[in-house]
Amino acid sequence: MMIYRTLGNRGAEIPAVGLGTWEVGGRDIPDKSRDREHIETISRAIEMGYTHIDTAEYYGGGHTEELIGEAISVFSREELFITSKVWPSHLQRASLHEALDGTLQRLRTDYLDLYLIHWPNPDVPLEETLSAMSDEVQNGRVRFIGVSNFDTPLLEKAVAVSREPIVNNQVLFNIDDRLAMNELLPYCQTQGITMTAYSPLRRNAVKTSTEKLLKELASKYSASIQQIMLAWLLGKDGVVVIPKASKLEHLRSNLEAASIVLDQEDVRMLDALK
């Protein structure tokens, strides 16, 4: 069963479990050696119930968006929620419009559900970038805008200067990397900004000390440690997760993690981990 988070103030929603796509079809340059396999994985994921796909123009030097574009072309666009991100070197007005042209073309769609600034760039005024992004909302090429890798002061600034509401901040957040929990998450929660947790499985490398508790809980809930990691994140107000998976059993089990509700006491123990 998919759970959703409210996005913005117009009654829209974002699926709380999305599909990450970093390193699908290359890191920063295209790797076309496994195209068929990647397209197949994305298609199976959608058939399984994933409707939210996270990507970026940077991924695979644009090739990741191309693979997604091919995979989604046979599905109904309105049922999907596609997020992409603009790279820091494209944050000036003209570059941003051009970058979005490329993203939409590669994804074979005429709009994005969510467009994010991938990383801040202090050399370009935030006002300029957010104004260009807000124009794209008015043009109908983007439904919602947001940011990624913004700390609290920078997010506050974005909220203050943007014409369109900032509805999402995508940041590193998992059981071991939890800086986002201290100040940023409470701020997002009070502002009604969803927080997307990236690398929610810590790229499969949790600390040994964390693993011990995760294993105990996995056994208690008849779940995997990865499911406990996702369930812990999903138990927090306004948090969305975007695990990347290529194995079908991983895709399925990550989706099912949304149904696991951890007891308060277990949440407290996980929250208290150092």
Ligand code: NAP
């Ligand atoms: P991740 O999702 O934490 O971990 C992915 C790894 O976990 C893969 O090796 C995958 O293996 C494995 N895995 C997935 N499900 C599993 C399961 N149920 N059991 C065991 N292993 C499992 O790492 P990530 O790719 O860094 O982060 C997720 C997404 O966040 C990215 O793909 C990207 O879309 C986004 N991201 C954004 C930023 C940013 O700056 N905004 C930065 C990093 C990432 P298999 O592939 O073999 O299934």
